[in-house]
Amino acid sequence: MYTYDEYDQKLVRERAAQFRGQVERRLSGELTENEFKPLRLQNGLYLQLHAYMLRIAIPYGVLSSTQMRKLAEVSRTYDRGYGHFTTRQNLQLNWPKLEDVPKILDELAEVEMHAIQTSGNCIRNITTDPLAGVARDELEDPRPFCEITRQWSTFHPEFAFLPRKFKIAFNASGDNDRAAMKYHDIGVKIVDRDGERGFEIWVGGGMGRTPVISKLIREFLPREHLISYLEAVLRVYNQLGRRDNIYKARIKILVNETGPDEFRRLVEAEWEDTKESSLRLDEAEIERMRGFFSAPDYESLPSSDELLGQIRSGDGALARWARNNVVVHKQPGYSAVTLSLKEPGTPPGDLSDSQMDTVADLADTYSFGEISVTHIQNLVFPHVKTSELESLHADLVALGLATPNIGRINDMICCPGLDFCNLANARSIPIAQEITERFEDIDYQDDLGELALKISGCINACGHHHVGHIGILGIDKRGVEHYQLMLGGSAGDDASIGKILGRSFPAEEIVEAVERVLKTYVDLRESPEEAFLQTFRRVGEDPFRDTLYGDVLYADHSKS
Amino acid sequence: MPNVPTCYVITGSLTEEGLVAYLRADGTWASSIADAHPFESEAEAEARLAEVKGAESIITEPYVFAAERSGDTIRPTSAREILRAEGPSTRLRRPDHAAS
Structure with a gap:
């Protein structure tokens, strides 16, 4: 690192x-x-x-x-x-x-940490794939470019007072976007074109009260121009982004109001003046930065794909955990392991001090001292010998971090909500906890398959509710917490924004509403292999609306 | 239907700690809403608020909110003020497996 x-x-x-x-x-x-x-x-x-x-x-x-x-x-x-x-x-x-x-x-x-630019109208923390550097499907490790971007954006005097906050994400794994790249102010996707490595530049994505999927502004940017192009985008935004209305100040509004073609023209014109400036990255600097992210001192091992397959084929807790929480690694003999911070009864994303200490010890034992944080509020040990999975699993069970629910309904994103947040309208964590308890049966979770549930306590969407396969948004109805349900969102490369199907539910009814959605999905899916999102896209929203609002129990919502 | 407010309370965050505080009758700040001074009218509370706003080093972002009053008990009516008065409704930290 x-x-x-x-x-x-x-x-x-x-x-x-x-x-x-x-x-x-x-x-x-x-x-x-x-x-x-x-x-x-x-x-x-x-x-x-x-x-x-x-x-x-x-x-x-x-x-x-x-x-x-x-x-x-x-x-x-x-x-x-x-x-x-x-x-x-x-x-x-x-x-x-x-x-x-x-x-x-x-x-x-x-320990080389800080809190600089984690708030305010500036360029925030750069994010990327938690499997960066180890994913088998990535073109190259995006972190050297993340670090170059971090250094450029830290205390950049021109961008200290932008119209609004600004978020940048990198993805290097083609269609397997694990960084929600298309919902960022700028998404940088590492791509190859005609044998040359470079970037697609996506601009104007975001969530909040106006969810927008970003637009492809440049199909191919040679990598030496990364910083000059980012700077050109920021300059156009800094000059033209609205400062008169906080709700219209993000770059997504500027791109929408300007139109992607005109926005592109403005950026390219700005870029023409700076692309050959000192902002141009030379190969030596890229190589220097790559040196910080070189692979750890792996043992030379044979492929462990067969071993991982054997572990997964069992029927015990280890097998299920290996199926759900472990992914293959690009280094033969190694795997990447997700530590679930979604244990039933705990706020998603929370970790106690003593658990942090033990996670650090386990990272030293099993993962070359490296840990990644995921945007889905879990942790990853990126370099675990596949032969040591059983031992690691036992240690994580003792620590409460081996819940085998990654990618399942209980692996939800959840904002702090009204329990902590000054902006929130409703609580999120108690709803998340009720959901984890209602659907705690891991056999049922596995039967439901891949399912992303995301909860926000207000329209600012810190819990990414717009892009949940099932999204829940807390609202305030005359001082009482209510929850809107939306379906069909996706944060992946197939990005889509969830649809609100009807009136909101009071807190005591929202989990039952989720259960009805799940039963409808199970009834409608063509096979157990058809995931929730596929079924929703195939059948549309009507069957789900019917199940939520079409009977006696929910009739009052259609009238209110 | 929302309940009819019967009193008004001044609250804010203690500048040093950030914790929730309520204005007592004697002008000091209490951590419990039970010790808050219930103002009879919004105008009276707003007038006192204007004076309180001068104590920036003690209290941050003070404001007035409406509450129900039943005898000596003051009860906020909005979810937000109920949570501020009672604290988070969730357990504060995870079960500490690591310490066991």
Whole structure:
């Protein structure tokens, strides 16, 4: 993984020292909240429903075991002994005191971490595939380009006050998009054309109150022009993006209002002036960056595909876990393992301090000390010897992180919701927990097959409800929590936005509504192999609307 | 139908800790809504709020909300204020398998 040079180290330490001074001035009353707010947001510090919340950056989701131990220590010392992994592959602490935040930033700087640009109207954490570097289907490891982009975007003076926040994601695995790339302000897809490696550039995707799938703005960008082209996109957005209306300020609105063709013309015109500037990447710099992400010291082993197949073919807990939580690796003899943070009865994405410590130890034992955070709020050990899967499984069972539900209905994305968030209209976590309990039977989950359920507590869509095969959106109806149900979304390369089928449900009815949807799917699917999304796209929304709103129990919703 | 509000409460976040606080009758801040001063009218609460806004180093983003009052008990009516008063409705941390 990338290691800081003297400039990175100095920059992060000076930023922590600067924020210490700002906090002191806030606590003394020298700074008002209005003056302090933009300063704290630039350092990832929010004021939420019950307390401050600090969002710690985990660039493109890559963590070392040393960093994970530091997160455990910080959670234990300065918070309430746990942290929450987010859809931007970051970690949030829900209870830090303001006076402790500079100390936390100092501690993080010791292990090359920070909270810079995890909030505010700037370029946020770069995200990518949690299997980057090990996926068998990737063209190349995207992380060197993520790091180049991170360095370019960090403290970029021109883009410190954009019209609105800005998110960039990379995908290097063709149609197997595991980074929700098409719902980002910019999606960068590594592609080959006529034997040359480069990028597709997608612009203007996003969720929030106006979900939009991004548009292909450039079919092929030679890789040396990555940064100059990103800069051209940002310049056009910075100049023309709306600043008069926060709800129309994201680049997706600009691209829609301008039209993709005109937007492309504007970007290309801007780019013409800068493409041969110092922003041009030379091969030596790309190679230098690749050096940080070279493969660990793998043992030379024969292929373990057959062994993995044998493990999966059993009928016990290990076999099921190997089927659902383990994927093949590009290095012979190795596998990649997802640690489920979706144990029934726990908030999705949460990890206690002691679990963090043990995860770090296990990463050292089994995965060369490397851990990835997924945007679906799980962790990945990217380099596990297939012959050690049984041993790792036993350790993860003891830790509560071996729930074999990856890709199943209970592997849901869930925002903090009204239990924590100042923006939320309704709670998300209790609904997620009720769903995990209602559908805890893993045989039933496996029978349902691939199913992405996503819950947001408000229209800002931090829980990605628009792209859930089943999406749930919390709303406020005259002070009472209600939930809208939508179906048919997808965050993958076959991106689609879910459709709302009818009136919302009160909290006590929403899980039963989900169960009705599932029963309808099982009744309508052509075979157990036809996944929920395929069935929904084949039969359309009417049968699901009928089951939700067509009988006596739900008749009142059609009238209200 | 929403309940008719019967009192008004001033709340905000303690600047140092970020925690929820309610204005007492004596002008200090309490962590429990049970200790909040119930204002009879919104106008009275808003007038007091204007004074409170000067104490930036103690309280951040104070505001007034409506609540029900039954005897000595103050009960918020919105889901948001109920959660602020009572805390998260979920268990705060995962079962600690690692420590067992």
